[in-house]
Amino acid sequence: MNWEQLLSLKRFGDKNKRLRKEQDETRLGFEVDYDRIIFSSEFRGLQDKTQVVPLSKTDFVHTRLTHSLEVSVVGRSLGRKVGQRLLEKHPHLRDAHGYQINDFGAIVAAAALAHDIGNPPFGHSGEKAIGQFFKSGDGRYFEDQLSEKEYQDLCDFEGNANGFKMLCESRAGRPGGLRLSYAVLGAFTKYPKESLPKKPTNHVADKKYGFFQSEKAEFQDLAEELGLLKRGHQDDISYARHPLAYLVEAADDICYTIIDFEDGINLGLIQEEFALEYLLNLVRHTIQTSTYNQLQSTQDRLTYLRALAINTLINEAVELFMEHEEAILNGEFPKSLMDCSQYEAQIKDIIKVSIENIYQSREVVNKELVGYKIINELLKVFTEAVINDHKNQSSHFDRLVLKVLEKQINLNQETTYELLLAVCFCISKMSDSNAILTFKKLNAAEI
Known part of the structure; x- marks a missing residue:
């Protein structure tokens, strides 16, 4: 894959090519994408959708909307830092095509803002409830009326595929949905494959699927425009990820690891002293002890450690992306960035505590x-x-x-x-x- 194609400004229905050098610097195409998402009714609906605790009435617990905004902020930082490094490594992107550091940040920020837009009510249990209705409930009646792949779409109802549908589905008066740039749609699609076949691989792009059969043609058009690498058998639609999808995923991983953990503390589901120790283990090499010791309240200490942990993981994700850039462009990087983290053990410890004390709480x-x-x-x-x-x-x-x-x-x-x-x-x-x-x-x- 090459960056010139991957950074495509094309939108659904375009007749002429959009060139970066011709963009209005006061309102860049990738920034327009962000605006279109944040003003959409679909995005606003996330303010009353579950992130960690369903139907929570507690002010400080995250909803899908606050989570998405935070993931977008982290994604913007990741994109800008990676963009700076990429332009140093590939100066022709700036000199010949006009791309700037902030373009990378804007693409990742917009894709990250939309990353949960397709999630149904009540969190991941909502996805499972829809799937079970068709797999073993009353919806099983329809199996004989559908193709194998259509039925699998419903049995494994997937928020990522539903999000792709929300962003690009045409309807009366709105052809092409939100008409986002193809670069943003590519970065949004963490699982660039259809629901079948279910691949028994450890590749991160095979973990789920990214589009329904109803949007198959739209996705293939997207993949061809971006120059995504074909994977799998000839008859199956499966591609390598857009490289910036790894940064969107990293932003989400960083936020839910640290901030869901923080919600657990604020809800009293995780002991404060116990939790602070886990965060200290993550930032032990970067913490300023004198500053930390001056903080009087648990909330202040938690806020300090959270910010330090996020910054630490952002910087590491950037280094990991640049270290593996060639493999990523060749479609040969099978893991998420955070799975390669030197802090993997500490991250797993935090997630384990979150699962036991938050996600599986009564x-x-x-x-x-x-x-x-x-x-x-x-x-x-x-x-x-x-x-x-x-x-x-x-x-x-x-x-x-x-x-x-x-x-x-x-x-x-x-x-x-x-x-x-x-x-x-x-x-x-x-x-x-x-x-x-x-x-x-x-x-x-x-x-």
């Missing part, structure tokens, strides 16, 4: 159960209504449900797969509170 598990029940019920009612309408077999109740859905779902879809995916897409855009309210209305608990 509070989180109980609320995930509630979310699971809500999503299952919404899927059951909505899929039945749209499929019955498609067959001209609607009951009066179905027609009432369709009144609720008519502005959110295009009922003129041609296939069962498109209708089912449209239902999942509709539910995925709901906030936690909206999903609960809709569930209550369907069950006559709120009128």
